[in-house]
Amino acid sequence: MHPTIEKLIANGAVVTDGAWGTQLQARGLAIGEFPDAWNLTHPRFVGEVARAYVNAGSRVILTNTFGANRVRLAENSLADRVVEINQRGVEISKIAVAGKAMVFASIGPTGKLLLNGEITPAEIQSAFEEQATALAQGGADAIVVETMADIEEAKLAVAAARTTGLPVVACMVFDSGKNLDRTMMGTTPEQAAQELSEAGADVIGANCGQGISRFLSICQRLRAATDRPVWIKPNAGLPQLENGRAVYAGTPADFADQATDLIAAGAKFIGGCCGTSPEFISAICRRIAG
Numbered sequence: 001m002h003p004t005i006e007k008l009i010a011n012g013a014v015v016t017d018g019a020w021g022t023q024l025q026a027r028g029l030a031i032g033e034f035p036d037a038w039n040l041t042h043p044r045f046v047g048e049v050a051r052a053y054v055n056a057g058s059r060v061i062l063t064n065t066f067g068a069n070r071v072r073l074a075e076n077s078l079a080d081r082v083v084e085i086n087q088r089g090v091e092i093s094k095i096a097v098a099g100k101a102m103v104f105a106s107i108g109p110t111g112k113l114l115l116n117g118e119i120t121p122a123e124i125q126s127a128f129e130e131q132a133t134a135l136a137q138g139g140a141d142a143i144v145v146e147t148m149a150d151i152e153e154a155k156l157a158v159a160a161a162r163t164t165g166l167p168v169v170a171c172m173v174f175d176s177g178k179n180l181d182r183t184m185m186g187t188t189p190e191q192a193a194q195e196l197s198e199a200g201a202d203v204i205g206a207n208c209g210q211g212i213s214r215f216l217s218i219c220q221r222l223r224a225a226t227d228r229p230v231w232i233k234p235n236a237g238l239p240q241l242e243n244g245r246a247v248y249a250g251t252p253a254d255f256a257d258q259a260t261d262l263i264a265a266g267a268k269f270i271g272g273c274c275g276t277s278p279e280f281i282s283a284i285c286r287r288i289a290g
């Protein structure tokens with residue numbers, strides 16, 4: 001196991017952060033606006049989100065770099081700012097946490113499909129290597145490959161992240177299929193655990209998805225299929241649209257109850273995805289402390 005990860009989980013499960021998008025929206029990010037650009041234009045607000053999660057008890061904070069690969073930046077006329085947006089993203093989180101949490105840098109999907117030839121493996125690999133290198137140069141403690149639907153893209157991202165020598169977390173979204181236990185492309189938790197472990201990920205996990213109630217069996221299945229620590233960041237629930245905004249029915253107390261079950265089932269990292277907030281994270285921390 002990577003020494004950074006081993007040390008971090010030595011005394012039990014580690015609480016990570018919750019959603020960033022909704023926190024940035026609460027600070028004025030418009031729906032449909034590209035969040036990663038705020039590293040350049042609104043760094044203070046981005047830092048506030050990181051600090052809110054540290055104050056809530058998160059020991060691992062991510063970065064506002066989920067979409068900051070060359071492919072997605074090009075769609076937002078920011079292709080020439082890859083290095084700057086990623087380095088700033090890490091720096092903003094590092095300054096905000098002030099040594100009270102580790103900074104794991106986020107890499108999300110390109111949004112292009114390998115399956116129909118929209119993008120080649122070489123293009124994906126080079127875009128992720130460019131991003132991962134910038135994140136490492138910014139001072140990231142680890143890299144998190146997250147919200148992946150395609151195991152091939154996830155493996156390319158893991159390979160790219162590994163070139164930095166930093167620990168790598170790899171997680172996918174299991175929200176599809178008859179039992180809602182496969183990725184959009186049909187990969188099961190067992191297949192993901194095996195292939196991502198073979199690709200060299202230090203931590204394997206699941207994030208986003210169909211709400212926390214669906215994560216217990218996914219966590220158990222990942223746990224059984226790999227000896228790597230398991231990372232779980234579920235959505236608060238399924239969103240309902242109200243006045244154009246996604247509203248999640250799950251409450252912090254209910255989420256914290258289920259987070260405890262996930263830790264009991266072997267999750268070594270626990271946090272939240274869409275619909276969660278600092279209140280969810282403090283509820284989990286109180287439950288663990290109690």
Ligand SMILES: [Zn+2]
Nearest residue numbers: 208235273274
């Ligand atoms: Zn999510």
